[in-house]
Amino acid sequence: MDIGLPIEVKDHEYRVGLVPAGVHALVQDGNSVWVQRGAGDGSGFSNEEYAAAGAKIVERASEVYERSAMIVKVKEPVPQEYSILRKRQIIFSYLHLAPLPELTQALLESHVAGVAYETIYDAHGRLPLLTPMSEIAGRMAILVGSYLLQKGYGGRGVLLSGVPGVQPASVVIIGAGTVGINAAKMAMGMGARVLILDIDVNRLRHVDDLFSGRIETELSNAYHIAEAVREADLLVGAVLVPGASAPKLVTRKMVASMRPGSVLVDVAVDQGGCIETTRPTSHSDPVYTMEGVVHYCVTNMPGAMARTATIALTNATLPYVRGIAELGLEGAVAANPLLKGGVNTYGGHIVCKPVAESLGLPYTDLDDLLGRESAGATGRTN
Numbered sequence: 001m002d003i004g005l006p007i008e009v010k011d012h013e014y015r016v017g018l019v020p021a022g023v024h025a026l027v028q029d030g031n032s033v034w035v036q037r038g039a040g041d042g043s044g045f046s047n048e049e050y051a052a053a054g055a056k057i058v059e060r061a062s063e064v065y066e067r068s069a070m071i072v073k074v075k076e077p078v079p080q081e082y083s084i085l086r087k088r089q090i091i092f093s094y095l096h097l098a099p100l101p102e103l104t105q106a107l108l109e110s111h112v113a114g115v116a117y118e119t120i121y122d123a124h125g126r127l128p129l130l131t132p133m134s135e136i137a138g139r140m141a142i143l144v145g146s147y148l149l150q151k152g153y154g155g156r157g158v159l160l161s162g163v164p165g166v167q168p169a170s171v172v173i174i175g176a177g178t179v180g181i182n183a184a185k186m187a188m189g190m191g192a193r194v195l196i197l198d199i200d201v202n203r204l205r206h207v208d209d210l211f212s213g214r215i216e217t218e219l220s221n222a223y224h225i226a227e228a229v230r231e232a233d234l235l236v237g238a239v240l241v242p243g244a245s246a247p248k249l250v251t252r253k254m255v256a257s258m259r260p261g262s263v264l265v266d267v268a269v270d271q272g273g274c275i276e277t278t279r280p281t282s283h284s285d286p287v288y289t290m291e292g293v294v295h296y297c298v299t300n301m302p303g304a305m306a307r308t309a310t311i312a313l314t315n316a317t318l319p320y321v322r323g324i325a326e327l328g329l330e331g332a333v334a335a336n337p338l339l340k341g342g343v344n345t346y347g348g349h350i351v352c353k354p355v356a357e358s359l360g361l362p363y364t365d366l367d368d369l370l371g372r373e374s375a376g377a378t379g380r381t382n
Contacts, residue, residue: 001031001032001069001070001324001325001326001328002031002032002034002067002068002069002070003026003031003032003033003034003068003069003070003071003072003321003325004033004034004035004036004064004065004067004068004070004071004072005017005018005023005033005034005035005036005039005050005055005064005071005072006036006039006061006064006065006071006073006081007036007038007039007061008039008042008073008074008075008303009061009078009080009081010075010076010078010299010300010303011282011283011284011300012282012283012284012300012303012304013042013074013075013300013303014042014043014303014304014306015042015043015074015075015302015303015306015309015310015313016039016040016042016043016045016074016306016310017039017071017072017073017074017092017093017313017314017317018033018072018314018317018318018321019040019043019045019310019311019314020040020045020049020050020052020053020055021053021314022314022318022321023035023050023053023054023055024053024054025318025322026321026322026325027053027054027055028054029322029325029326031325032056032067033050033054033055033056034055034056034058034063034064034067034068035047035050035055035056035057035058035064036057036058036059036060036061036063036064037057037058037059040310042306043306043307043309043310044306044307045310061081061084062084065081065084065085065086065089066084066086068089069089069090070089070090070091070092070321070324070325071089071090071091071092071093072092072093072317072321073091073092073093073094074093074094074300074303074310074313075093075094075300075303076093076094076095076096076097076100076103077091077093077103077106077107079102079106082103082106082110085106085107085110085112086110086112087110087111087112088111088112088113088347089110089112089113090112090113090115090324090329091107091112091113091114091115092115092117092317092320092321092324093114093115093116093117094116094117094118094130094133094270095114095116095117095118095344096116096118096270096271096299097114097116097243097344097345097352097355097358097359098243098244098245098271098272098354098355098358098359099245099270099271099272099358101359104345104350104355104359104361107344107345108345108348108349108350109348111347111348112345113329113343113345113346113347114343114344114345114346115324115329115339115342115343115344116243116342116343116344116352117129117130117316117317117342118130118242118243118270119242119243119341119342119344119352119354120320120338120339120341120342121242121338121341122338123338127178127242128316129313129316129317129320129342130178130242131178131316132309132312132313132315132316133302133309133312133313134177134178134179134182134240134267135178135179135182135312136182136301136302136305136308136309136312137179137182137267137301137302138178138179138180138181138182138183138185138186138236138238138267139182139183139185139186140301140302140304140305141179141183141186141236141238141265141267141301142160142171142183142186142187142190142192142234142236143186144265144296144301145171145234145236145263145264145265145296146160146190146234148263148287148294148296149169149233149234149261149263151261153287153294154261154287154289154294155261155262155263155294156233156259156260156261156262156263157261158233158261160187160190160191160192160233160234161190161191161192162191167193168191168192168193169192169193169233169234170192170193170195170231170232170233170234171183171184171187171192171193171194171195171232171233171234171235171236172195172196172197172228172229172231172232172234172235172236173187173194173195173196173197173236173238174196174197174198174220174225174228174235174236174237174238174239174249174250174274175196175197175198175220175237175238175239175240175268175274176196176197176198176200176203176204176206176207176217176238177198177203177238177240179236179238179240179267180196180198180236180238181196181207181210183236183238183267184196184207184211184215187234188211188214188215192234193216194215194216195215195216195217195218195228196215196216196217196218197217197218197219197220197224197225197228198217198219198220199219199220199221201219204217204218204219220249222249225249225250225254226254226257229250229254229255229257229258230254230257230258232258232262232264233259233262233263234262234263234264234265235250235258235262235263235264235265235275236264236265236266236267237249237250237264237265237266237267237268237269237273237274237275237278238267238268238274239268239274240268240271241271241354242354243344243352243353243354243355243358244271244354244355244357244358245271245272245358246268246271246272246273246274247274248273248274248275248276249274249275250264250274250275250276250277251276252276252277252291255275255276255277255290255291255293256291256292258291258292258293259292260292260293261292261293261294262292262293262294263293263294263295263296264277264293264294264295264296265296265297266278266295266296266297267301269281269297269298269299270299270300273297277290277291277293277295278295278297279295279297280297280298280299281295281296281297281298281299282298282299282300283298283300283303283304286298320332320339320342323335323336323339324339329343330370333366333370340366340367343366346366346369347369349362349364349369350362350363350364351363351364351365351366351369
């Protein structure tokens with residue numbers, strides 16, 4: 001298969017879809033890999049490294065798209081890329097379509113097979129391609145939040161750890177998934193008081209066991225969230241409903257109850273955010289203040305830690321890329337039915353139910369479409 005690796009063009013996105021070692025594995029498998037010149041620069045991987053791994057270096061993104069049956073990206077296509085999408089091309093990337101109707105429409109009109117990292121489950125019910133970026137984003141949430149608590153950035157002037165004779169800061173984390181647990185690790189390690197809320201009491205038991213009772217836990221509901229938010233110096237939104245828009249669990253009224261100069265980091269912003277006052281921001285303009293609270297809502301947080309993130313992402317995605325390259329998307333889905341959950345758009349249809357429901361658009365089961373194509377091929381053969 002011809003596989004393309006373009007430069008990421010989302011604001012301050014320094015990651016790249018594959019490291020040179022991943023390209024080498026694909027070339028060894030018999031594939032051709034087309035890399036846009038400079039695609040790896042932001043992550044510290046040179047054109048020469050990609051060429052030595054067997055890639056073919058080209059100048060323009062349009063050439064990468066023109067030559068490739070599958071594009072391996074990090075972030076979703078942006079408007080300037082819509083016109084170079086090819087019919088029946090596979091886009092393998094984070095897509096986060098639920099809050100992005102324009103992108104969804106572009107993929108449908110292009111009949112692109114949009115395969116989203118964030119909706120692929122493994123046999124244990126985990127999200128293996130989302131997990132490494134969630135780990136990074138969760139840890140970053142505390143680092144960024146701690147930084148923004150400085151008075152010079154509009155924060156309360158509170159040190160997370162406190163000092164002898166001064167209480168540590170209060171960190172409240174909504175969601176005990178991968179983001180939440182990694183945020184809790186960092187916050188606890190920096191000496192903060194940490195409270196984590198989740199709707200699943202079994203997740204809270206897991207957190208209690210993991211941290212040996214050193215982190216407070218509470219069942220998530222509107223009453224407990226309102227109480228916790230009011231006392232938070234740093235609030236982290238870590239809610240995920242795979243494929244769907246995040247529920248707005250923290251209302252504007254709750255945000256307004258926080259002390260002036262408190263900070264919130266909504267990691268759920270990729271799926272629309274779990275805080276009512278959230279709006280997407282970028283690395284070049286990451287922060288705004290609303291209701292007296294400093295908001296950080298960057299949609300591609302791990303892009304700032306590009307080298308770590310790119311290596312971690314390739315470790316997770318490469319087996320799937322190799323499988324699709326060997327068997328084609330349809331064959332790979334047949335060989336690994338769990339891959340079906342990652343296919344969000346196919347042949348001009350939305351084939352991921354949470355995306356369709358979030359956008360209020362029709363849903364079509366992928367198996368039905370593949371069955372029609374198979375029947376059509378049989379008919380032509382006969």
